[in-house]
Amino acid sequence: FQWSSPPEAIERFQSQEIWFPPPQFYEFCRLCNFSSLGELQRFSSARALEGCERWMPVMLSAPDGFIQLLPGDELYPEDPDYTGEKKISMSTDKKVEDLMKEGGIFHRIVIKNINNLAVYVNIQAKYKHINPLMMKCDNSDYNSRL
Numbered sequence: 001f002q003w004s005s006p007p008e009a010i011e012r013f014q015s016q017e018i019w020f021p022p023p024q025f026y027e028f029c030r031l032c033n034f035s036s037l038g039e040l041q042r043f044s045s046a047r048a049l050e051g052c053e054r055w056m057p058v059m060l061s062a063p064d065g066f067i068q069l070l071p072g073d074e075l076y077p078e079d080p081d082y083t084g085e086k087k088i089s090m091s092t093d094k095k096v097e098d099l100m101k102e103g104g105i106f107h108r109i110v111i112k113n114i115n116n117l118a119v120y121v122n123i124q125a126k127y128k129h130i131n132p133l134m135m136k137c138d139n140s141d142y143n144s145r146l
Helices: 006-014 022-031 037-047 096-102
Strands: 058-062 065-069 107-113 116-121
Touching: 006 022, 022 107, 022 116, 058 096, 065 096, 096 107
Parallel strands: none
Antiparallel strands: 058 065, 065 107, 107 116
């Protein structure tokens, strides 16, 4: 076991020293908004009674990777499969890069491969939550619309 700050954990992930799944990558990016545990605790206490939202990522398969769509993203389905019983499968013939260049409203995790993730968010978080810092593990630049 080794203790790491969120930025250190992301750096270790990017250098392939460690691996964690996309939801944890997303949460580490959210934690990067706080410089100390005390700051996180103050934020959490102030936000605690605001409410929560249940959501499930929806996977979109592309020829060159995947995009985990999250609520608020322009491609997120109106009726997502919260239980896994519907076995909804979304796919496209477009490349990830094209989907990113064409898009305008993002709340997604782009997965090029197991060690190459990127978080893109330009929506307002609900219930006074804080959005993750947008981090990416490659040199792609989809900021033209952000």
